[in-house]
Amino acid sequence: MDFEGTAFDYHGALVVVESSDSEIVFIHPRGGTPDAPASLPSDPCQPGEDPETAAVRIVREKTGLDITLLREFVTFVQEGTPTGTMCAHGYVAHVRGGELLEHGPEGPAKAYAIDNLPSIVPVRVANQRTLDAYLRQRSDFA
Numbered sequence: 001m002d003f004e005g006t007a008f009d010y011h012g013a014l015v016v017v018e019s020s021d022s023e024i025v026f027i028h029p030r031g032g033t034p035d036a037p038a039s040l041p042s043d044p045c046q047p048g049e050d051p052e053t054a055a056v057r058i059v060r061e062k063t064g065l066d067i068t069l070l071r072e073f074v075t076f077v078q079e080g081t082p083t084g085t086m087c088a089h090g091y092v093a094h095v096r097g098g099e100l101l102e103h104g105p106e107g108p109a110k111a112y113a114i115d116n117l118p119s120i121v122p123v124r125v126a127n128q129r130t131l132d133a134y135l136r137q138r139s140d141f142a
Contacts (some may be wrong), residue, residue, distance in 0.1 A: 006077040009014065009084035013055035014042035014130040016092045019111040025100070026118055027062050028107035033061060038118035039106065040127045046082060049091040063109035066093035066103035074133040078126040090130035114138075 017025035017040075041062045045054040052069055059067050074090035089130035100109045112118060120128045 003075065003077050003087045005067070007085065008077050008087040010044060010086055011045040011051050011054070012078075012081075012086040012088050012126065013051045013058055014127060015047060015055050015059050015069075016040060016073075016090070016131065016134045017059055017063065017065060017066070017095060017108065019093065022114050024117060025059075025063055025065065025095075025109055026116060027104060027109050029121060030107065031123065032107075032121045036119035036121050037114075039121055039124050040130060041109075042124075042127055042130075044086065047064050048109045052091070055089070055091045055093070058131075060098070062104050062106055063075070063124050064098045064104065065095050065109070066097040068096050069093045074130060076126075077123055077137040079141060086124045087128065088130065090133060092134060096110055122142045 019025050027041050028037050041059045043058045045051055070092045072091050076088050078086045078088050083106055102108050
């Protein structure tokens with residue numbers, strides 16, 4: 001498989017979940033530190049699963065929330081992930097139901113004000129790239 005001429009091993013979905021106009025949902029996986037405790041809901045797509053379907057599933061499994069995808073806002077190839085080279089699909093979504101999990105599969109899910117976001121776990125480079133792209137686009141429209 002390739003994306004714009006760059007080979008990759010699999011697709012992954014990373015989701016910026018807006019719980020309101022001024023809050024974003026993060027999960028808190030093991031391996032985080034007090035200075036960088038968070039991650040966007042994200043994971044590889046399952047074999048044969050399209051990235052949009054994966055995004056909805058991942059958010060539900062990791063946060064307890066039901067979402068509506070608004071748009072894919074960034075796509076890039078991320079090398080050096082634990083499972084190979086990923087074609088990352090970054091989505092923005094709105095919450096339409098559910099409740100935040102206190103004890104999710106990757107720790108608690110919490111919503112943070114846009115002006116007080118936690119830092120991303122350093123090893124999760126694709127998460128940081130996705131969040132940075134979202135924040136740039138958000139400021140472009142402000």
